[in-house]
Amino acid sequence: MSRLTRRRLLQRAASSPAPTGATGTPLGAAAAMTAGATVASAVAAPEGGSDPAAEPRTALRFPTGFGWGAATSAYQIEGAAKEDGRGESIWDTFSRTPGRTSNGDTGEIAADHYHRWAEDLDLMRDLGLDSYRFSISWPRIQPDGTGQPNQRGLDFYRRLADGLRERGIAPMATLFHWDLPQALQNNGGWESRDTVERFADYADIVFRALGERIPVWLTVNEPKTVVQNGYLRGHHAPGRQDPDAAYLVAHHLQLAHGRAVQAFRATGQPGRIGPALNLHPCYPADDSPAAAAATRLYDGYENRLYLDSVLTGSYPADVLADLGPQSRLARGIVDGDLAVISAAVDLLAVQYYTPIYVTADGGTEQRWPTSVAAWQQIYPDGMFDMLTRVTRDYGPIPLTITENGLPTADILAADGTVEDTGRVEFLRDHLTAVHRALAAGVPLESYHVWSLMDNFEWEVGYDQRFGLVYVDYATQRRILKRSAHWYRQVIRDNGF
Numbered sequence: 001m002s003r004l005t006r007r008r009l010l011q012r013a014a015s016s017p018a019p020t021g022a023t024g025t026p027l028g029a030a031a032a033m034t035a036g037a038t039v040a041s042a043v044a045a046p047e048g049g050s051d052p053a054a055e056p057r058t059a060l061r062f063p064t065g066f067g068w069g070a071a072t073s074a075y076q077i078e079g080a081a082k083e084d085g086r087g088e089s090i091w092d093t094f095s096r097t098p099g100r101t102s103n104g105d106t107g108e109i110a111a112d113h114y115h116r117w118a119e120d121l122d123l124m125r126d127l128g129l130d131s132y133r134f135s136i137s138w139p140r141i142q143p144d145g146t147g148q149p150n151q152r153g154l155d156f157y158r159r160l161a162d163g164l165r166e167r168g169i170a171p172m173a174t175l176f177h178w179d180l181p182q183a184l185q186n187n188g189g190w191e192s193r194d195t196v197e198r199f200a201d202y203a204d205i206v207f208r209a210l211g212e213r214i215p216v217w218l219t220v221n222e223p224k225t226v227v228q229n230g231y232l233r234g235h236h237a238p239g240r241q242d243p244d245a246a247y248l249v250a251h252h253l254q255l256a257h258g259r260a261v262q263a264f265r266a267t268g269q270p271g272r273i274g275p276a277l278n279l280h281p282c283y284p285a286d287d288s289p290a291a292a293a294a295t296r297l298y299d300g301y302e303n304r305l306y307l308d309s310v311l312t313g314s315y316p317a318d319v320l321a322d323l324g325p326q327s328r329l330a331r332g333i334v335d336g337d338l339a340v341i342s343a344a345v346d347l348l349a350v351q352y353y354t355p356i357y358v359t360a361d362g363g364t365e366q367r368w369p370t371s372v373a374a375w376q377q378i379y380p381d382g383m384f385d386m387l388t389r390v391t392r393d394y395g396p397i398p399l400t401i402t403e404n405g406l407p408t409a410d411i412l413a414a415d416g417t418v419e420d421t422g423r424v425e426f427l428r429d430h431l432t433a434v435h436r437a438l439a440a441g442v443p444l445e446s447y448h449v450w451s452l453m454d455n456f457e458w459e460v461g462y463d464q465r466f467g468l469v470y471v472d473y474a475t476q477r478r479i480l481k482r483s484a485h486w487y488r489q490v491i492r493d494n495g496f
Helices: 005-014 090-096 113-127 151-166 182-186 193-213 224-234 243-267 291-313 318-322 328-332 339-343 381-394 423-439 483-491
Strands: 067-071 131-135 171-175 216-221 272-278 282-284 350-351 356-358 400-405 446-450 470-474 475-481
Touching: 005 151, 067 171, 067 400, 067 483, 090 182, 113 151, 113 272, 113 475, 113 483, 131 216, 131 446, 131 483, 151 193, 151 318, 171 224, 193 243, 193 291, 216 224, 216 243, 224 272, 224 291, 224 318, 243 272, 243 291, 243 350, 272 291, 272 400, 282 291, 291 318, 291 339, 318 328, 350 381, 381 400, 381 423, 423 446
Parallel strands: 067 131, 067 446, 131 171, 171 216, 216 272, 272 350, 282 356, 350 400, 400 446
Antiparallel strands: 470 475
16 A cells, blocks of 8 residues: 555545444545446436425335335444353443543443343334344354354344244344454454454354344445444544555455355355445536546445455455555455355345545535434435446345434433434435335335434444434333334335
């Protein structure tokens, strides 16, 4: 990696708005994007794009069998951080470090889901969910990231999966949602190829223990967020600011995904498997050739680095050239790695939160109103653009949306209600874009809102609420927000 590239990566990471909610993805890691060969055409009108809120509403019905779900992750809701043999994760360490999280918040208790899982499953049933996407805590299964499994940890997920199935809800399990065992971090973490092999061993344990209970598996959640927030900005665990390490980590996370797919196939278990990628459509900020070129490269770092490797078996040539032949990514690729990374998957999980507008100098700018998370521009058409782009550029791979949502300034009123009308409007507009994508031929199977309930939102702790369900952290009482009632009706009607 050249000194110029390294300096640019750090400068952009430092100057970009920092997402802090469910995805936590910075608006700029290195350069820019846009869809495949259509840098200008995929979203050619950042200023003239349609405003879904301004258009007349008509009744929308989704295809028969379309799946409606909600999503969470282990560290954000489970709590019970020191119970039943669970080991330390990097997020335990990070959140206990002074100055790392808002108010010094940690996930030690979170939403106490570990103890309240049955109550929470009843809540999901009452909402009418078809599917629940959750994650499995690696340090709950292997406290040190290696060795024999902790049966008490596996038993918790057995109970959870069985409880979901008893209530008619399909479990969708994510193997890794950022809570790496601290013991593995002490030995190099995702900078070490050994962690890839440890992940394959962990995946094999989980598949063999739970495989018949889980119809859909997701391997690695948002590798890009680990790279950008954990190793460029440093405001997520493990809290590094090292561009040389960052893209080696990207390679090892992708390799871990591939090794998990191989492990799954080797077990012969039924079900399907794929990755979960947060994808951000990138648009040129003006009509200049320089903005188009910057946007194309931004796309390489933001989207194609992960899509191309998994779905085509190659890394984008422009990204490799920008990093340079001596980058740790380039030097870390071993013969056969890309064949492992591109092991055939059954589906792709897409997560959408915000667009990115790229200037001629490779910077970014805001074009749309933001949520209470300053990093999140609210642009529903970006959902349509990204879904159709994936299908156009990579073929008809089955898709599922596994995260889409926003934080709002939720207040529990004296009458016990939470009027999150902004979230209802957000979901309505984004589901309208989803419906358009289905009509355009995108093979989308299901939609999971982020999030089922309020939770620990990484470095902002409990300051932001993304849930359909309000959690009163003092009492752990669950209260359905207006959005939960609205979503329940959407599920009942299969539309709105």
